[in-house]
Structure formats: structure tokens, C-alpha cells
Amino acid sequence: MTCNSKWPEILRELLPSRTAPDRPDLVARVFCAKLEDMKDHIFKKHILCKFGAYVYVIEFQKRGLPHAHFLLIMTPEHKMTNLDHYDKNVCAEIPDPNRYPQMHELVVQHMMHGPCGHLRPSSPCMQSKPKKCRFRYPKQFNDKTMQAEDSYSLYQQRNSGINMNVRGNILDNRWVVLYNSKLLMMFNYHINVEACSSITSVKYVFKYVYKGHDKQVVQIDSEEERVVINEIRRFQDACYVSPPEAIWRIFSFILSQMHPYMMVLQLHLPNKQMSMGKSLNDLDLPMVDANANFQSGEFCEVQEECSIVVEDEHLRPLDSLNSNQKYAYDEIMRHIDEDCPGVFFIDGPRGTVNIFL
Ligand SMILES: [Zn+2]
Numbered sequence: 001m002t003c004n005s006k007w008p009e010i011l012r013e014l015l016p017s018r019t020a021p022d023r024p025d026l027v028a029r030v031f032c033a034k035l036e037d038m039k040d041h042i043f044k045k046h047i048l049c050k051f052g053a054y055v056y057v058i059e060f061q062k063r064g065l066p067h068a069h070f071l072l073i074m075t076p077e078h079k080m081t082n083l084d085h086y087d088k089n090v091c092a093e094i095p096d097p098n099r100y101p102q103m104h105e106l107v108v109q110h111m112m113h114g115p116c117g118h119l120r121p122s123s124p125c126m127q128s129k130p131k132k133c134r135f136r137y138p139k140q141f142n143d144k145t146m147q148a149e150d151s152y153s154l155y156q157q158r159n160s161g162i163n164m165n166v167r168g169n170i171l172d173n174r175w176v177v178l179y180n181s182k183l184l185m186m187f188n189y190h191i192n193v194e195a196c197s198s199i200t201s202v203k204y205v206f207k208y209v210y211k212g213h214d215k216q217v218v219q220i221d222s223e224e225e226r227v228v229i230n231e232i233r234r235f236q237d238a239c240y241v242s243p244p245e246a247i248w249r250i251f252s253f254i255l256s257q258m259h260p261y262m263m264v265l266q267l268h269l270p271n272k273q274m275s276m277g278k279s280l281n282d283l284d285l286p287m288v289d290a291n292a293n294f295q296s297g298e299f300c301e302v303q304e305e306c307s308i309v310v311e312d313e314h315l316r317p318l319d320s321l322n323s324n325q326k327y328a329y330d331e332i333m334r335h336i337d338e339d340c341p342g343v344f345f346i347d348g349p350r351g352t353v354n355i356f357l
Pocket of ligand 1: 113114115116117123125126133134135136137
């Protein structure tokens with residue numbers, strides 16, 4: 001979901017001759033309101049279907065406009081089990097301008113890729129040698145949707161004869177970015193919707209959702225010929241915060257959310273904690289004496305750890321564990337509480353990088 005700088009809610013608040021980038025506060029507020037509205041329609045009013053879990057993050061383009069990446073996981077009874085379900089949720093064609101004029105206009109305005117390829121070789125999506133579109137446009141015509149093995153599905157993109165002048169070139173169905181017609185009609189923005197049913201594509205999307213901020217190593221030298229390469233400085237992170245992102249953070253708008261809430265349990269084998277290849281016993285650490293005077297400063301770190309107040313918010317996720325997760329959690333905690341050593345192996349589905357309980 002990408003912010004549309006031409007949303008009426010933004011345009012009508014701008015003074016004459018001003019544009020959306022002049023009002024990052026307005027852009028951030030309107031996008032946040034639209035996002036909350038969309039969440040309400042998806043998660044409470046179930047306009048698509050019922051979702052059992054979701055995760056989303058907000059990102060900001062270099063030019064500043066915010067966008068959101070969502071990963072939605074359907075409840076078992078709503079899983080997309082046949083190709084009709086795919087076609088109901090994901091569209092990849094230009095609607096007939098006579099039968100669906102408004103929808104046609106929205107797709108042409110927001111959901112057409114390019115042009116790129118031989119029509120415009122200088123397009124930013126043209127990469128590698130020989131140059132080709134990194135998003136693989138134009139796609140091939142497809143008479144019907146096909147579910148591919150361990151990758152994204154191929155959607156119905158028929159050679160319907162409908163084509164449109166988009167940014168100076170005549171484009172057809174092969175240039176349509178996948179969308180959901182309900183969401184596009186309701187929110188008037190660029191929203192790419194895809195179904196990912198195989199574990200490989202789920203892993204890819206999850207990684208994309210958490211890929212983090214774009215960062216670049218930047219070094220500016222006054223006299224180029226005297227540059228001495230400082231390898232430490234090379235690793236300095238330079239983070240560009242755009243005005244809408246700054247406003248987003250100042251207003252404390254949500255940057256990411258996950259439901260149900262999950263927590264990572266760090267598990268270690270006995271005496272195999274991460275300590276530069278040594279076990280804790282090799283480090284000659286002072287023994288913690290239960291009767292020690294913590295005020296002396298000798299055990300200030302221990303004291304600090306002991307004085308941490310665990311907030312309710314961090315205890316609440318415990319209630320959302322399912323019965324198997326709860327069993328694993330209780331079993332591990334029982335060993336800790338009873339000071340009874342144990343080794344636990346927790347298996348995760350193939351392809352998951354982190355293990356969550
Ligand atoms: Zn392209």
C-alpha cells in the first residue's frame with residue numbers, strides 16, 4: 001500500500017501553488033488515517049476474508065512518501081484452495097472501460113507498470129546486462145490462473161484487446177501490477193496484492209517485511225587525491241530520515257505491528273552462551289552471593305538486572321500462546337524455576353530463519 005499524494009484529503013488542505021512534499025505533516029496524518037481505516041475494513045469488517053495473523057511495517061521512499069508492507073495469513077477455513085479463490089482476491093487485467101469505467105480509470109492510474117523494456121530502456125527498473133526489467137515486465141499473456149510449484153502463481157492476463165495509453169505508450173494486460181479490486185476501489189492508491197502459498201514465497205515475503213531501512217555508506221572528502229581509506233569509518237551507518245518519516249516518529253504513529261503477538265525465547269545450551277568462543281566458566285567472573293551488599297557497586301549489573309520491572313505489556317503475549325506453545329513454555333520455565341538443567345530442541349517449519357514460540 002503506497003501513499004497517494006493526490007488523495008483529495010491531501011489536495012484540499014494545500015494552499016495554492018503548494019504540493020504534497022511541502023506538507024509532510026499532512027501526508028503522514030492522512031496516510032496513517034487511511035492505513036487505520038484499511039486495517040479496520042480488513043481485520044474487523046473482514047471485507048476480503050478472515051485472517052488469523054498478520055504483520056506489517058511502514059517504510060518511507062527516498063522521496064518521502066510512506067508505504068506499508070503487509071503479510072496476511074488466512075484462517076484455515078478461508079485458505080485459498082482453488083484457482084477461483086485466487087481470481088476472487090487477485091486481479092491482473094485492465095477492466096473493461098465500458099462496463100467498469102471507474103475501476104478501469106483506477107487501474108490505469110495506479111496499477112500499470114512501466115513502460116520499460118524496449119519502450120523505455122532508461123526506466124529505473126531496467127538492470128543487469130543485457131538490460132531487462134527486474135520485475136519481469138511485460139509478463140506473458142495467460143488464459144487462466146495457474147498455481148506454480150514453490151513460487152508465485154501465474155495469474156489470468158488474457159489478450160483481451162483492451163489497451164491504454166499510459167505515460168505516452170500503449171500498454172495492455174501484460175503490464176498490469178497485481179491488485180485487489182475492492183481495496184483499489186475503496187482507497188484509490190497503488191496497492192500490489194499477491195497470494196503466496198508455498199513456503200518459499202512466505203519466507204521471501206517475511207524477509208521483505210523485515211528487511212529494515214535502506215542504508216548507505218557515505219563519505220565526503222574535501223580533497224580527493226589525499227583520501228586515506230579509514231576502514232572503521234567505512235562501516236559508519238548513514239541513515240536518511242525523510243520529513244514524513246520524522247513526522248511519523250514525532251507523532252508516535254505505529255511503525256510495525258504483529259498479531260498475534262509473538263516473542264522470541266533465546267535458548268542456550270548449558271555453558272555454551274555466546275561469549276567469543278569461551279564458556280562462562282573460563283571468564284573468571286565473580287560468583288554472585290545471595291547475601292552480597294548490592295549497594296556497594298560491586299554487583300551493580302546484577303542489581304540492575306534484578307531491579308527491572310517487567311511491564312504488563314510484555315507479560316500479556318503469554319496469554320496468546322496456543323496449547324502446544326504453552327506446553328513448551330511451561331516445560332522450559334519449570335526447569336528454570338526448579339533449577340533443573342535440561343536441553344530443549346524446538347523445531348520450526350522448513351525455511352524459517354528464526355524460531356518463535
Ligand atoms: Zn520494468
